[in-house]
Amino acid sequence: MPADDRRYMAAAIALSGRGRGLSTPNPNVGCLIVQDGRVVGRGWTQKGGRPHAEAQALEQAMDRARGATAYVTLEPCFHLSPRGPRCADLMARAGVSRVVIALRDPDPRTDGQGAAWLRDRGVAVDMGLMAQEAAAAMAGFVLRQTRGRPHVTLKLGLSLDGRIALANGSSRWITGPEARAHAHMERARHDAILVGGGTLRADAPRLDVRLPGLADRSPRRLLLTRGDAPADWERIGSPEEIAALERVDHLLVEGGAETAAAFLRADLVDRLLLYRAPILVGSGLAGVGDIGLEDLADAHGRWRLRDSRMLGVDRLEVYEAIRSA
Amino acid sequence: MPADDRRYMAAAIALSGRGRGLSTPNPNVGCLIVQDGRVVGRGWTQKGGRPHAEAQALEQAMDRARGATAYVTLEPCFHLSPRGPRCADLMARAGVSRVVIALRDPDPRTDGQGAAWLRDRGVAVDMGLMAQEAAAAMAGFVLRQTRGRPHVTLKLGLSLDGRIALANGSSRWITGPEARAHAHMERARHDAILVGGGTLRADAPRLDVRLPGLADRSPRRLLLTRGDAPADWERIGSPEEIAALERVDHLLVEGGAETAAAFLRADLVDRLLLYRAPILVGSGLAGVGDIGLEDLADAHGRWRLRDSRMLGVDRLEVYEAIRSA
Numbered sequence: 001m002p003a004d005d006r007r008y009m010a011a012a013i014a015l016s017g018r019g020r021g022l023s024t025p026n027p028n029v030g031c032l033i034v035q036d037g038r039v040v041g042r043g044w045t046q047k048g049g050r051p052h053a054e055a056q057a058l059e060q061a062m063d064r065a066r067g068a069t070a071y072v073t074l075e076p077c078f079h080l081s082p083r084g085p086r087c088a089d090l091m092a093r094a095g096v097s098r099v100v101i102a103l104r105d106p107d108p109r110t111d112g113q114g115a116a117w118l119r120d121r122g123v124a125v126d127m128g129l130m131a132q133e134a135a136a137a138m139a140g141f142v143l144r145q146t147r148g149r150p151h152v153t154l155k156l157g158l159s160l161d162g163r164i165a166l167a168n169g170s171s172r173w174i175t176g177p178e179a180r181a182h183a184h185m186e187r188a189r190h191d192a193i194l195v196g197g198g199t200l201r202a203d204a205p206r207l208d209v210r211l212p213g214l215a216d217r218s219p220r221r222l223l224l225t226r227g228d229a230p231a232d233w234e235r236i237g238s239p240e241e242i243a244a245l246e247r248v249d250h251l252l253v254e255g256g257a258e259t260a261a262a263f264l265r266a267d268l269v270d271r272l273l274l275y276r277a278p279i280l281v282g283s284g285l286a287g288v289g290d291i292g293l294e295d296l297a298d299a300h301g302r303w304r305l306r307d308s309r310m311l312g313v314d315r316l317e318v319y320e321a322i323r324s325a
Numbered sequence: 326m327p328a329d330d331r332r333y334m335a336a337a338i339a340l341s342g343r344g345r346g347l348s349t350p351n352p353n354v355g356c357l358i359v360q361d362g363r364v365v366g367r368g369w370t371q372k373g374g375r376p377h378a379e380a381q382a383l384e385q386a387m388d389r390a391r392g393a394t395a396y397v398t399l400e401p402c403f404h405l406s407p408r409g410p411r412c413a414d415l416m417a418r419a420g421v422s423r424v425v426i427a428l429r430d431p432d433p434r435t436d437g438q439g440a441a442w443l444r445d446r447g448v449a450v451d452m453g454l455m456a457q458e459a460a461a462a463m464a465g466f467v468l469r470q471t472r473g474r475p476h477v478t479l480k481l482g483l484s485l486d487g488r489i490a491l492a493n494g495s496s497r498w499i500t501g502p503e504a505r506a507h508a509h510m511e512r513a514r515h516d517a518i519l520v521g522g523g524t525l526r527a528d529a530p531r532l533d534v535r536l537p538g539l540a541d542r543s544p545r546r547l548l549l550t551r552g553d554a555p556a557d558w559e560r561i562g563s564p565e566e567i568a569a570l571e572r573v574d575h576l577l578v579e580g581g582a583e584t585a586a587a588f589l590r591a592d593l594v595d596r597l598l599l600y601r602a603p604i605l606v607g608s609g610l611a612g613v614g615d616i617g618l619e620d621l622a623d624a625h626g627r628w629r630l631r632d633s634r635m636l637g638v639d640r641l642e643v644y645e646a647i648r649s650a
Contacts, residue, residue, distance in 0.1 A: 159624070160599060160644070161613040162487010170621060261607055272605075274485060278644060279624035280597075282586055282616030288486040291607030296495060299484070299604035305638075315630075319485070319603060 005071075005100055008032050009130045011039075012071040013102070016053070016137045019045040021189045021219060024247040027074055027141035029053040033061045033096070035068040052077065054087040058094050066095035073102045073134040074141075075127065078117055079109030088114035091123065098124040102134030106145040139270065140191070140249025149243040150251045153190065153271040154260055155183060156287040163281035164255065169202050171285075178312035179275040184209050186273060188217035190252040192245065194236075196259030197225035207254065220248070224259050239266040261289035272303065272319040275311070330396075330425055333357050334455045336364075337396040338427070340378070341462045344370040346514045346544060349572040352399055352466035354378040358386045358421070360393040377402065379412040383419050391420035398427045398459040399466075400452065403442055404434030413439035416448065423449040427459030431470040464595065465516070465574025474568040475576045478515065478596040479585055480508060481612040488606035489580065494527050496610075503637035504600040509534050511598060513542035515577040517570065519561075521584030522550035532579065545573070549584050564591040586614035597628060597644040600636070 009032075016030030023029075026049030033041035041064070043056030051059075054076050058065050076087035076099065088110075091099060099118055104127055105111055115125045135142045140151040157175045158164055165171035173180070187193060193207045200223055208218035221233045222245075229235035236242065239262050242251055253263055263269050293299055307318035334357075341355030348354075351374030358366035366389070368381030376384075379401050383390055401412035401424065413435075416424060424443055429452055430436055440450045460467050465476040482500045483489055490496035498505070512518060518532045525548060533543040546558045547570075554560035561567065564587050567576060578588055588594050618624055632643040 156486070158487065160487075160597070160628070160642075161481070161611065162483065162485075163611075166618065166621060173621060264605060264607065272485070277625075278628045278630060279621075280589060280613055280616060280618075280628070281621075281624060282589070282613045282618055283611070284618075286486065286488075286608070286611065288605055288607045291605060293491065293605075293607055293609075296491060296498060296604075296606075299606060300602075303485070303603045303605070305603060305640075313630075317485075 005126075005129055008034055008069075008071045009073075009100060009102060010133070012073050013130065013133055013137045015042055015044045016073045016134070017189070019053070020137070020140075021191050021217065021250055022047045023049050024191050024249050025049055026052065027138045027249075029072060029074045029138070031057040031073070032071040033057050033065055033068050034071065035061070035064050040064040040068060050084050052084065052087050055085065055090060058090055061094070067097045069098040069100060070096045071100045073137065075101050075103065075105040075110055075112070076114040076118070077105065077110050078114040079107070088117040092118055092121040096123060098126070100129055101125065101127040102129055103131045103138070104128075106142070143270070144249055149268070150191070150245065150248045151270050152242070152251050152253060152263060152268050153186070153273055154253045154263060154269045155186065155273040155275070156255070156260070157183070157275045157277070158287055159277055159279045159281040159284075161280050161282065162287060163284035164257070164287040165285040166281065167284050169285065171203070174279070175275045175277045175314045176312040179277070179314040179316065181211060182311050182316060183273075183275060184211045185214070187219055187252060188214050190219050190250045191248045192220040192222050193252045193254055194222040194224055194259070195254050196256050197223060197227060198258060199254070199256040202256075205254070219252070222251075224262065239263045239268045242268065255287070257286055257289040260287060261291050264288065264291045270321050272317075274317040274319070276315045276317065278313050330451075330454055333359055333394075333396045334398075334425060334427055335458070337398050338455065338459055338462045340367055340369045341398045341459070342514070344378070345462070345465075346516050346542065346575055347372045348374050349516050349574050350374055351377070352463050352574075354397060354399045354463070356382040356398070357396040358382050358390055358393050359396065360386070360389050365389040365393060375409050377409060377412050380410065380415060383415055386419070392422045394423040394425060395421045396425045398462065400426050400428065400430035400435055400437070401439040401443070402430065402435050403439040404432070413442040417443055417446040421448060423451070425454055426450065426452040427454055428456045428463070429453075431467070468595070469574055474593070475516070475570065475573045476595050477567070477576050477578060477588060477593050478511070478598055479578045479588060479594045480511065480598040480600070481580070481585070482508070482600045482602070483612055484602055484604045484606040484609075486605050486607065487612060488609035489582070489612040490610040491606065492609050494610065496528070499604070500600045500602045500639045501637040504602070504639040504641065506536060507636050507641060508600060509536045510539070512544055512577060513539050515544050515575045516573045517545040517547050518577045518579055519547040519549055519584070520579050521581055522548060522552060523583060524579070524581040525550075527581070530579070544577070547576075549587065564588045564593045567593065580612070582611055582614040585612060586616050589613065589616045595646050597642075599642040599644070601640045601642065603638050
């Protein structure tokens, strides 16, 4: 039933979110196995990429997978790896009778072959359901495949008049505890966090995840600088160098203004995360430096509001970049 | 019935909005007359303050006012004026059997005497229903009575990163046509608009209402400057001088950054009207100059979100100042 299919796929997409920021070098896939209207297996790609979501879900389902329908956010892999089994094969062996796939795997080692393998073994396959939503949930993986670089989120914590700090650099606090907790949760959904040299010197940020139970989700720390990076930090010299970072599919840029501007000038920001506090600061530090804009007309049509909600007295707004293909 | 009372009073408050920006020197009162569940009269204070809302509604109701209930946002006036009748007396003569009043008139020439006059003539009077909402709708009148100055709205048209213009001063356009039309409608709801000398020189704003049918609602133009004002402009030398302006209950401050800061420093902004476009500008002009903030903690708890809605791709946010008493 199409309505049920959407409901189960939405659940699989939600499961995929649990592996975001953890699953590299593999995509953060989600999988749900349903037998006679009962969920018998749930899985998401685990830390470091194994087990895959399908393997985990099948292990949970055991022999209840026979005759069941599997919902998976990405086409089950078909490429041989020393690190684990081929999921397309696993599913066929487990006797799954139908596989609903959101996104065809753009990796040339699979790219339709997983689905073909299943069909050849008499498994019904539907591909394309909620592909857009699944692509958004695995945005880093998709950008790696299509543009050869990680997905980049720029975070700004702003006053109503667009300030991120007083003129003396003080930024504690613009936003309230709910917004700060949300920002920490966002850190856990990213493989790495980046700041600029100025922010490191001014704020000495720890960039860790200070939420109960999530301390071990603190991502890698990157520094955009012409100079050297301190111990425990990795250095890049320009925004473009993020393409060469290994095992970084989702990157969070936390500032400051010059770093934000450098990524925007390079058109390397895919998502804006704005935490806006109901305060006025007046003269102070701006969130974004010179992005080379010479005509206001060029600024329009580049950002689409995807989410907006209150976090305590602050408002979170999420924008995504509008790009032609 | 209390539920109906609230519904009718809300309608009277909505009617009062029609006179906002027009009714000075009188408050922009709204009045609804209801006979057996049917609205038989509607009124709002007309341009220049006469006729009063009650007189207009009674004239519309004619003899259907007998035995009816009148909903009025402010206590009917009792003071004698050469410009028109006393509304409390008008109502009693018309045979209204019940008067529901939102706000007691703080003007010492009435201040309870209108209600007493009605009760003495056998009219049932309920006072205080939706007083807060009515006070907000007649904010300028209330502030005139309580603080001896007009109600001040500060308008800002901002990018997501808090810019009101490019570094070269270009601000056409930050916001889209829907937001700009809304801003023109807001002009019509104010008695006067104010800008600073820098904005006048840079933008030569007309500050008129460019909406079909509302051109004659263009408010008076004020200039905050140490120098002289051009023809058709009135001059004030400091924000505090707004108290002396005659026939200005609602003042709209449209910028620029130094003017906004001057009013904020003087704690003379009651309402923020933020039109936010989904664009990033980077280095450019900020909306608010130095407001003398030295500690971020002092910035919190001063603004409460009252309204938020989309206007095309832009978002309008309305904040009101939180003041202790």
